[in-house]
Amino acid sequence: MQETIQTEHLAYTYPGVEDTPGVAVFKDLDLTIENGSFVAILGSNGCGKSTLAKHFNAILLPTGGKVWVYGMDTADEEKLIQIRRSVGMVFQNPDNQIVANVVEEDVAFGPENLGIASPEIRRRVELALKQVGMYEFREHAPHLLSGGQKQRIAIAGVIAMEPKCIVLDEPTAMLDPKGRREVMETVLRLNREKGITVILITHHMDEAAQAGRVVVLHQGQIAADGTPKEVFSQVDLLHRLGLAAPDTVELCWELDRKGFRLPLDRLTIEECGQALYESVMA
Numbered sequence: 001m002q003e004t005i006q007t008e009h010l011a012y013t014y015p016g017v018e019d020t021p022g023v024a025v026f027k028d029l030d031l032t033i034e035n036g037s038f039v040a041i042l043g044s045n046g047c048g049k050s051t052l053a054k055h056f057n058a059i060l061l062p063t064g065g066k067v068w069v070y071g072m073d074t075a076d077e078e079k080l081i082q083i084r085r086s087v088g089m090v091f092q093n094p095d096n097q098i099v100a101n102v103v104e105e106d107v108a109f110g111p112e113n114l115g116i117a118s119p120e121i122r123r124r125v126e127l128a129l130k131q132v133g134m135y136e137f138r139e140h141a142p143h144l145l146s147g148g149q150k151q152r153i154a155i156a157g158v159i160a161m162e163p164k165c166i167v168l169d170e171p172t173a174m175l176d177p178k179g180r181r182e183v184m185e186t187v188l189r190l191n192r193e194k195g196i197t198v199i200l201i202t203h204h205m206d207e208a209a210q211a212g213r214v215v216v217l218h219q220g221q222i223a224a225d226g227t228p229k230e231v232f233s234q235v236d237l238l239h240r241l242g243l244a245a246p247d248t249v250e251l252c253w254e255l256d257r258k259g260f261r262l263p264l265d266r267l268t269i270e271e272c273g274q275a276l277y278e279s280v281m282a
Contacts, residue, residue, distance in 0.1 A: 002035040004070060004165050004197045005056055005087075011064030012051060025051045026220045028065070035164070038191045038198045040208035040228075043217035044242040049201045052217070053169045056199065057087035070164065085114065088158035092170040094150035095143075103145075103153055104129070104138040110161040121160075128156040131194070132186045148179025152186055159190070165197035166190065172204060184210060205232070205246040209267045216241065229265035248272035255279075 010029040013022040054060040058074040072079040100106035129135040172180040216224040252262040
């Protein structure tokens, strides 16, 4: 499968202020993201999640090693525009990405800055809003929308630039449960139906459980990497890293400590309920 993003011996150090030393985040990180995949990246605060995300479309450049985006070196200034067309970014606060007073104008902002012709912009805006389920709000004022709706508008603005990959950095951190659900449904649909590569930075384990692959960072290194079931079944490791597994796995883990013998790879409520039923009936 083609690689979307590849880091080779990635090192990054935030520069120090005046006479203070810099802060090293990564020293030797190797990571490959495959085209069309949905990867969730987890880790405790300060582990480097957001710093890594900013390397994926050259907001930050390595202080050592390389980052390749569809075969392009992010340190190559001549490739910068093409890299940022290929990898779109959605950040935590949607208000920081909304720049217009009308929804459809906001979604059109990105393509306009790429120099796209007006008829093509209109086509992209209409399609993007339909893909995130916000077409009926195209003439609304963004500031009157809910948090989840604003974030979907921000995602539409990225989609309108037709990237092959979308990186979402804690996109639901400021949302209520309904808004979180709306955003995750949108992200899953874009990945499964449109084949867009999705990289989700999150601290919500139930969101990460919906990905095809979970990568756990700790102190700038990969501490775990695999399917959600493979990663979240390592409950003791997650606890040592200051993380928790999804609630269903934590429940099975707690019951195991009290003498039950339950599998630790049950991610959904239905799977957990079935495991409990089988344990009681055995």
